[in-house]
Amino acid sequence: MNQLKQRRAVIKGLAASAIVGPSMFVRAQSNWPDRPIRVIVPFPPGNTIDIAVRLLQTGMSARLGQPIIVENVVGAGGRIGTAATVKAKPDGYTIGAVQSGTIIVQPHTTKNLGYDVTKDLARVALSVRNFNVLVTNNNVPFKTLPELISWAKANPGKLTYGSNGEGGFPHLWFEDLAKRAGITFTHIPYKGATQIATDLISGQIMAAGDGVSAMTPFIKANQLTLLNVTNLTRVSQYPNVPTVSETVPNFVANGDFGFAAPANTPSEIIKKLNAAINGAVESPEVVERLPGLGLVGIAQSQSILKRSLRENIRVLVRL
Incomplete structure (x- = not known):
């Protein structure tokens, strides 16, 4: 008899939790967010x-x-x-x-x-x-993408390029550009844009790629040279800056x-x-x-x- 009462109590408890549990969950969702x-x-x-x-x-x-x-x-x-x-x-x-x-x-x-x-x-x-940008140190021996490609071909593997990590988007789009242009380079991975810009400005690396918003402060301060944008067409904020696609046809990386x-x-x-x-x-x-x-x-x-x-x-x- 006691076992039967205990079993009934357990069943009632489970039934109650089945009713209260979901209702509490629904109420928690309806009150979201409360912190x-x-x-x-x-x-x-x-x-x-x-x-x-x-x-x-x-x-x-x-x-x-x-x-x-x-x-x-x-x-x-x-x-x-x-x-x-x-x-x-x-x-x-x-x-x-x-x-x-x-x-x-x-x-x-x-x-x-x-x-x-x-x-x-x-x-x-x-x-x-957003579109990406190809930026360089102000004192590198090339001022255009065709000049960069020519220099890299004459100096295999010596072009140093920084991005925000191995296998990240800026790394891979430059890999694609390099493959299509027939050049090789040395990739230097960083944790973020500030570190990239610091080493680029100081001449530790020659070029880098990143989102335009991350590089804009350094470009506007004339600390870096904006070589190209990766949009398919030229952009309103930098109308005189050529696209990569003007040198490497149909290239785009947004x-x-x-x-x-x-x-x-x-x-x-x-x-x-x-x-x-x-x-x-x-x-x-x-x-x-x-x-x-x-x-x-x-x-x-x-x-x-x-x-x-x-x-x-x-x-x-x-x-």
Whole structure:
């Protein structure tokens, strides 16, 4: 008899938990967010993706009603920060900034990443797009891309080129350029744009590639020479600067930046995040600042991010 009562008590307890558990979960979602949201940026301050996130930070916070805390988790060409996003609790309180290099290039170039970007990350929003730039030390023996190519052919392997990590997007697009131009070079990987610029200015390396927004302060200060842009056509902020495609036909290398959440983050939370990010991208203060940073705002659904990634994979997989 006592065993029967105990069994009934257990069954009632399980039934109660089955009712209360989901209702508490639904209530937690409906109350989201009720505390600050952390955004993991996988590169150091001053990198293009860091600039983009901080530009949207205030607008996102205003629309979500909670502080947005930006945390730079750097290393391994962005893999450490991306892994931190993957491992975070899927409750909407930790999301990650993502870009072409970390979620398109690296899965095709790096073995044993430790995560699968197609399964372990939920796409949230595609926020901005930018073109890359090829910059040089002011005192190098070439002033144009054709001159760089000629010098590199005459001095095999002596051209030193810096980027934000082995297998990252700026590394691979220059690999593609070098292959198509028939030159060789020595790649020097860095953690971020500031380190690249420091060594480039001091003459430790000869050339580098990165997002235009990361290099703009050094270009405007005349500390670096802007050789080319990787957009298919010339850009309004630097109308006199030639594109790479003017020397290497049809060459283009633009980067996409967006946000992702750990897999299994509730879809309703992702929709709210998407709306907040899109609202921030379209806000007057952000729209006004984007062109000066070499960025184009893209306020779209998470499905557009997925489609953009698929298109970029087709372009980049040949690298």
